[in-house]
Amino acid sequence: MTLKGLARSVGSQYSTSQSNSRIYGDPVVFLPAPIPMPDKTYQGRPVDLVVDVRSRLEFLLGHLPGAVCIPHDQLPDALARREGITTESRIVLYCASGARSAGAAGALRAAGFGRVIDAGGLATAREAIAAR
Numbered sequence: 001m002t003l004k005g006l007a008r009s010v011g012s013q014y015s016t017s018q019s020n021s022r023i024y025g026d027p028v029v030f031l032p033a034p035i036p037m038p039d040k041t042y043q044g045r046p047v048d049l050v051v052d053v054r055s056r057l058e059f060l061l062g063h064l065p066g067a068v069c070i071p072h073d074q075l076p077d078a079l080a081r082r083e084g085i086t087t088e089s090r091i092v093l094y095c096a097s098g099a100r101s102a103g104a105a106g107a108l109r110a111a112g113f114g115r116v117i118d119a120g121g122l123a124t125a126r127e128a129i130a131a132r
Contacts, residue, residue, distance in 0.1 A: 054095050
């Protein structure tokens with residue numbers, strides 16, 4: 001099935017760009033806005049954002065539901081540009097083993113983010129972070 005056929009088969013929530021299909025071959029499929037994830041808690045306390053600080057490739061290979069990928073070397077600048085996130089936001093960080101999230105937590109605290117939680121590695125974070 002082509003992308004055009006896929007877009008037709010899933011209904012009107014998807015659209016295609018005919019002008020791009022003339023330039024590149026197959027049409028571009030625009031997906032709807034992401035579905036909001038349930039509120040998260042860390043050890044029973046509500047959090048505003050769960051951040052996976054691993055690389056994009058590691059994130060694609062598996063991550064916590066509702067987490068966003070912001071590699072540790074892009075913090076704190078990427079959070080400062082993120083809509084709805086302030087220095088008072090409750091932010092949970094995790095990585096593969098806990099080393100990168102610990103460094104990222106220190107960098108965020110130094111940048112003025114006062115409510116940062118280092119959840120450690122993915123396995124530990126998975127146990128401590130739950131949907132409300």
